[in-house]
Amino acid sequence: MVLAGLGAFLASLDVVVVATALPTLRVDLGASLSDLEWTINAYNLAFACLMLTGSAMGDRFGRRRIYVVGLAVFSLASAACALSTGADALIMARTVQGAGAALVLPLTLTLISDAFPIEKRGAAIGVWGGITGLGVAGGPVLGGAITEGIAWQWIFWINVPIGIAVIPACMLWLRESRGPRPHLDITGLVLVALGLFALTWAPVRAPVVGWSSLEVVGSLVAGTLLMVAFLRWERRVPHPMLPLAYFRLRGFSAANAVIFFQFLSLLGALFMISQLFQVGLGNSPWEAGLRILVWTGMPMLVAPIAGALADRLGAKPFMLSGLILQSVGLGWLAIVAEPGVAYGTLVPSLVIAGAGIGMIFATTASAATSAVPIDDTGVAAGTNTALREVGGVFGVAILAAVFAHYGGYASPEAFIDGFTSAMWVAAAVPLAGVVAALFAPSRSEGTHPTQLRR
Template sequence: MKTDRQHSPWLVLATLCLGFFMILLDTTIVNIAIPDMSADLNASLDQILWIVNAYVLVYAVLLITAGRLGDLYGPKQLFIVGLVVFTLASAACGFATSPSQLIAGRIVQGVGGALLTPQTLSMITVIFPAEKRGAAFGVWGAVAGVATVTGPTLGGYLVTDWGWEWIFFVNVPVGAVTIALAVAVMPNLRLNREHRLDWPGTFLASTGLFLVTYGLIEGESHHWGKVWGPVTIPMVIGAGVLILAAFFAQQYAARAREPLVPFSIFSDRNFSLMNWVVGAIAFGMFGLFLPLVLFLQSVIGLSALQAGLALAPMSLVTMCIAPFAGRAADRIGGKWILFTGLSLWSVGMGLVVWLARGDAGQWTLLPGLLVAGTGLGMTFAPLQTIAMRNIAPRMAGAASGLINTSRQLGGVIGLAAVGALLQAQLASQLRESAQANAQSVPPEFRSQFVAGFSDASTGSLHVGAGQSGVPLPPGVPEQARQAITAAAERTFHDGFTDAMRATLILPLVLLAAAALSCLFIRQDAHDRAPAAEETAAPVA
């Protein structure tokens, strides 16, 4: 391994973390702006789900390829290119005037984020010796955790005081500063071997991941039936699964050459296990946040800033805990830290779901959020330490791409699955709630009232700030409008709360399963450093 310039690895780490923070922030900051974007762009729930998912979908699909591209052309080059693409796309998102324009901008953002992200872990693995990687991953993990849970708080301030466009515009100056730092301080790592890109594997992986996640996202809006002519949603998902199976078969057949996914990486049981755990964590995190943010604003009636402040204690606790968890993982290993963290997070979010009710206040969920934040702070750094400790530097790009792909694929499947389940629950819960509240509606409008909520979850449901789920039809007399509006608000609040609580059982179960999986971590992993010939000297 050769480097062209010698800088403090901690300065390089700060630059990596600044770019990584901006990328991860965009996976959750959009959630807090959903009600305002929905109202301003006149976007339905189905379009809103695509605004959220388009970024994460493209991000997840391209991460494996981007990790290998970092090995091929150098992590510094890919990091800078990703920053440029992401920064320009952020500006385009801020200027969007329709849901379709915003979705297109989010797709390009996902390309930039995917190019950047794998380079952070691979460069940390190379420039830090094995005995210091835990501390470095502790900082990286703190950034990952804080960025993910800070999104709603920062987004709430920007949306309330500046408008939803500024959740994208804020990336422009940050991106410019990070690009300048990357050019100045990041080493140009050059591996002492030639790499090539596995084009067949790239095509199969990208196509298979896209079909599976597209089917999950679009399933409910098409009633899990036809989507293109005779092609149905189950057929799309099934085709994606088959293509992914073909991808793994092709990768195994090419294992003697240089496949996109080097199977030798999975000989380390802990790395294999952490890929499942990180996917489950992302599934739970993204799956929990989307309904919760909608609940805080559309049901409780908080402003974007108030909703962000309600979630802020979770961010602060996570930020304080994560660095200590990283250092502790260096000393005693990450197994029991990670197990404890995931257990606390599962319990804390379960408490949040239990406390959620239609008459909740801004701080009703605080006890659960504090417990969840404590647990979340104990997950990021130990997980990365366990996963990457025994990975050879020459495999760092591929390993980083894989574990980040698992994270983002877990996130996009979590968003898609929870979104689909929430829509399905709303279909039944809103209808039941509408029937229960129809008695307070003038008789001549009752059937139309119930029918409106019965059809709302298939794409016409609006969840903007101050809305009641379904807009009133034209021509309603003024004397009846007040009674119908009050009944619609009760219907939406009761129906959404019941649907959300039922939906969030799924991510909670997966988080509990991830916690139990930590019991199978090989405990002595923290005592074994990589072989000397595989360990790169840190940048002085």
């Protein structure tokens, strides 16, 4: 749990650690709004596109081995991020860092699930959700403190000694295991990676070239065709990397849809809220990180409790409640945000939204993994996390586009105008997830298939 938890913490931390450093990066590196999006989205793009690849490689070559390789890639890329002297170099290094995280994160859940009996898996995954929540909670605070107290480069340097310490410990204490597929599905890996890349490239580029541009429309069409080709291939390959029969399981499908919409809202909101406290309200990076903590810290408190209760009550009520709370909290924030607003006015909305996020973090992962055979936990975790990160990429791009259309950085007032419009979108998105959550099975309808493979 400790060694896998550290990997989960690092991978989730670096999704958001740059959030409170964005205004500093804008000044120090001369970064544009598009560049700022890319410092987050480059990581998430590689993370999302290679997530299933990481799971499949772990099944084929050994989960411990690929986990260690992922940690090494992640640590080296973190050093490259710290050494970057321009926005382009930072974005390239963040892409490689995301690729390393894609090997790490799905295997953390596999390693944890392998270490606990099925009756305790929900609680263990709840702890995993709390650890990833700690990464989300600690990211803005740690990023703000380091950016203000030392330099923004050190938000990446801190990963290096942790990686150096964890890698040999994993080699000594983690047992090796493999999945049920004796062959690596190379064609499937290429199709899904290219398909996800094309689908996520479109929203990233849309704010710059326009949603109706040939580049964006062509990317969406290409991504859709590649994903259709991937699904057709998976139907007939002897050892599919993603058995399509799993999507007939309501628990698996509902959990994946819920996490997509939830993270679309969450990461887009984080992109804007981290800037609200600095650009809109004039706080320092450290002060902004502390103020965000009432929001991002809630998953650390709520996720372990929700994960444990979901073992008895099922995941459905927590997914529904979490999405509704997230929507209510962000909508409340849109209502009360104004130039010079007192921090105390913002706290209730942030707490409510954060509690909702915590309910979803653990229960969606538990619902997706418990619906499939235990040998395919990594596949389920990889699918769930890939859709989560794809949602995050869409969220940052869409909310940034809404912000740019209705506001800007010209003044605090202009920033609040754009921020308010973006928050209304962030509040509406979880309601689409509610529709998906309604189709999730109750606890009594859950299943643990042992033969579904195709």
